[in-house]
Amino acid sequence: MRSRISAPDTPADITLRRLLDGDQLQSFVVVAGAGSGKTTSLVKALDHAATRHGPRLRARTQQVACITYTEVAAKEIHADVGNSPLVSVSTIHSYLWTLVRPFQKDIGLWVGRHIEDAMGEIKEKQQKYTSRTRPTTIAKDSSDLNKLGIQLQMTQEVARYSYGIGSDYAKGILGHEDIVTMVPDLILDNALLRRIIASKYPFIFVDESQDTFHKVVEALKAVDAQAQGAICLGFFGDPMQNIFQRGVGVISQEAGWERVEKPENFRSSKKVLSVINQVRSEADGIVQVTGRSPEDGKNGEFFFFVLPADDRRSEQLDDVRTWLGQHSDAGSWAANSAEDGSGAKILMIVHRMVANRMGFAHLYAAFHDSGSSSLKQTFDEGSAWPLRPFEEVILPICEAGSVDSPAVIAALRKHGGVFNADTPEQDVKKKLALARDAVSDLRKVVSEGGSSSTGKALTLAVTAGLVAPDPRLSFYLEPEGPHRDIVLTSETREALGAFTRCDVDEIAAYFKYIRQESPYSTQHGTKGAEFSKVIVVLDDEEGKYQLYSYEKLFGIKELSETDKRNIAAGKESVLERTRRLLYVCVSRAIDSLAVVVFAKNTTEAKLAIEKSNITAGGRVLTEADLAHL
Numbered sequence: 001m002r003s004r005i006s007a008p009d010t011p012a013d014i015t016l017r018r019l020l021d022g023d024q025l026q027s028f029v030v031v032a033g034a035g036s037g038k039t040t041s042l043v044k045a046l047d048h049a050a051t052r053h054g055p056r057l058r059a060r061t062q063q064v065a066c067i068t069y070t071e072v073a074a075k076e077i078h079a080d081v082g083n084s085p086l087v088s089v090s091t092i093h094s095y096l097w098t099l100v101r102p103f104q105k106d107i108g109l110w111v112g113r114h115i116e117d118a119m120g121e122i123k124e125k126q127q128k129y130t131s132r133t134r135p136t137t138i139a140k141d142s143s144d145l146n147k148l149g150i151q152l153q154m155t156q157e158v159a160r161y162s163y164g165i166g167s168d169y170a171k172g173i174l175g176h177e178d179i180v181t182m183v184p185d186l187i188l189d190n191a192l193l194r195r196i197i198a199s200k201y202p203f204i205f206v207d208e209s210q211d212t213f214h215k216v217v218e219a220l221k222a223v224d225a226q227a228q229g230a231i232c233l234g235f236f237g238d239p240m241q242n243i244f245q246r247g248v249g250v251i252s253q254e255a256g257w258e259r260v261e262k263p264e265n266f267r268s269s270k271k272v273l274s275v276i277n278q279v280r281s282e283a284d285g286i287v288q289v290t291g292r293s294p295e296d297g298k299n300g301e302f303f304f305f306v307l308p309a310d311d312r313r314s315e316q317l318d319d320v321r322t323w324l325g326q327h328s329d330a331g332s333w334a335a336n337s338a339e340d341g342s343g344a345k346i347l348m349i350v351h352r353m354v355a356n357r358m359g360f361a362h363l364y365a366a367f368h369d370s371g372s373s374s375l376k377q378t379f380d381e382g383s384a385w386p387l388r389p390f391e392e393v394i395l396p397i398c399e400a401g402s403v404d405s406p407a408v409i410a411a412l413r414k415h416g417g418v419f420n421a422d423t424p425e426q427d428v429k430k431k432l433a434l435a436r437d438a439v440s441d442l443r444k445v446v447s448e449g450g451s452s453s454t455g456k457a458l459t460l461a462v463t464a465g466l467v468a469p470d471p472r473l474s475f476y477l478e479p480e481g482p483h484r485d486i487v488l489t490s491e492t493r494e495a496l497g498a499f500t501r502c503d504v505d506e507i508a509a510y511f512k513y514i515r516q517e518s519p520y521s522t523q524h525g526t527k528g529a530e531f532s533k534v535i536v537v538l539d540d541e542e543g544k545y546q547l548y549s550y551e552k553l554f555g556i557k558e559l560s561e562t563d564k565r566n567i568a569a570g571k572e573s574v575l576e577r578t579r580r581l582l583y584v585c586v587s588r589a590i591d592s593l594a595v596v597v598f599a600k601n602t603t604e605a606k607l608a609i610e611k612s613n614i615t616a617g618g619r620v621l622t623e624a625d626l627a628h629l
């Protein structure tokens with residue numbers, strides 16, 4: 001990839017430099033569509049702030065802060081600015097924790113209040129019991145209340161809170177969820193904390209700002225308001241690409257802030273850009289113009305298929321690839337991985353069909369049929385907490401060449417419970433020798449697979465201390481173990497039951513999909529990426545929990561009463577959510593794009609799609625076209 005710093009300046013880059021160089025710093029919101037070079041402008045602005053204000057930042061031990069979405073993105077951005085020590089690039093969680101870690105007393109008070117609130121909710125529920133309330137509910141509430149009381153008592157003894165995977169307040173551990181709730185509360189409550197943040201970070205930039213939590217935005221705005229021109233708070237984002245449920249979407253502009261626009265699209269061919277603009281036309285109506293030079297301005301290609309939603313979807317998708325290989329100018333659309341640029345990338349929402357095809361149907365069912373809505377969502381987005389031990393430790397250990405591979409040590413060192421990054425070398429050797437048998441047993445369990453091998457692998461890894469799991473998981477596996485005061489909802493318990501009964505092979509298959517190693521990618525996981533040829537598959541999932549519906553978006557299916565009520569009340573509806581996901585997907589294509597809709601009634605679907613204008617005048621292709629292969 002070409003260095004982002006060396007990309008030619010756009011008018012937005014020049015505006016940003018003006019804002020960074022004024023006597024009074026000015027905060028801003030960059031609002032621009034897909035492929036407009038937001039990340040590129042962010043990197044240029046970071047570099048400019050660090051270079052131009054370097055001596056002053058150094059003298060005052062200040063840094064330019066950049067908050068981004070994933071650790072991978074943080075590393076890439078930091079590398080783009082030459083890993084400058086004046087620039088601190090981190091994920092939102094680690095940035096927020098760095099800010100409040102020294103405020104231990106305030107953290108303790110917050111935790112106490114948080115537990116009391118949870119106790120209050122249960123007490124309120126108890127007041128509403130009727131003669132029909134089930135004895136199991138009454139017993140569970142009473143046990144949960146008792147546990148929370150014990151937790152509250154034990155927090156009195158906590159000398160120092162640390163940030164772990166999931167919360168166990170009694171042991172002084174805060175989890176990811178706590179950080180994004182607690183830190184904004186503390187910032188909003190504490191003027192001193194706001195002053196300290198402003199004096200340490202005179203420049204704070206937020207990447208992918210549409211996906212930032214509401215409360216975090218509010219807290220950063222409070223820091224900015226108090227600093228009165230002494231800091232520059234800059235958001236880089238696209239409200240149309242807000243595809244995670246807790247994201248703020250639009251960042252409202254405060255008085256005196258500047259709105260910076262980037263009207264160009266540097267990524268996509270003309271045909272693809274017209275689809276991108278069409279999808280956006282019914283949202284905020286931002287229309288992009290091509291930023292590609294005339295010699296570089298390829299026309300590109302766009303194809304639209306409507307096919308029956310039956311149990312032959314997989315074969316039909318193969319036929320679509322073959323058809324495209326024969327009829328498009330872009331060469332092969334074969335099913336090889338798109339990493340080498342030759343094949344096509346298929347973007348699908350995590351879906352029972354993908355799960356079946358990719359070999360993780362039971363795992364999918366464990367999260368979708370019994371989990372809470374947050375477990376379902378995080379599963380689709382690739383970040384569900386019960387899967388972390390596999391992602392971080394168990395799979396890397398099992399995928400390594402041998403028990404003694406450096407990859408095994410690296411995984412245990414980074415995430416395991418056996419030793420941590422600070423363990424002295426001689427202890428690492430000793431502990432590893434002890435852990436060697438467990439590692440080897442774990443590799444055997446995983447390679448044998450079979451029903452319930454997920455639970456077996458987890459129990460083995462946790463008991464041997466190879467992983468430091470989320471306290472919720474630890475409690476589930478060992479109810480009388482070290483995390484016995486944890487409270488689990490019945491939904492979570494049910495999902496964990498189904499999860500541990502899965503064949504561990506399914507977890508490997510799921511991560512292959514999530515990490516985009518397969519020709520398929522999740523529609524969520526594809527954010528920020530770009531591929532030469534893209535096939536976007538639109539296929540509504542059956543069931544009552546329907547967050548997205550392409551059939552509703554195209555008018556193939558009627559809106560439900562709830563949808564109509566949400567729209568009438570100006571609340572977010574299935575239409576906006578689906579449109580945004582579709583926007584993110586179609587805008588990943590550089591040259592060629594194909595959209596495949598699987599619908600129950602293809603005749604009605606074809607008519608509705610033709611009416612929707614998305615095909616930009618092109619013909620809707622059907623099964624009959626594929627028949628001529």
Ligand SMILES: Nc1ncnc2c1ncn2[C@@H]1O[C@H](COP(=O)(O)OP(=O)(O)OP(=O)(O)O)[C@@H](O)[C@H]1O
Pocket residue numbers: 002007008009010033034035036037038039040041238241266267527528529530587
């Ligand atoms: N100023 C520029 N001149 C030429 N090409 C550019 C410029 N800025 C960005 N690009 C190219 O455009 C493409 C998109 O850039 P980038 O990923 O920064 O956009 P983005 O707005 O963050 O995208 P998205 O929001 O869709 O993920 C990249 O291939 C990048 O190299």
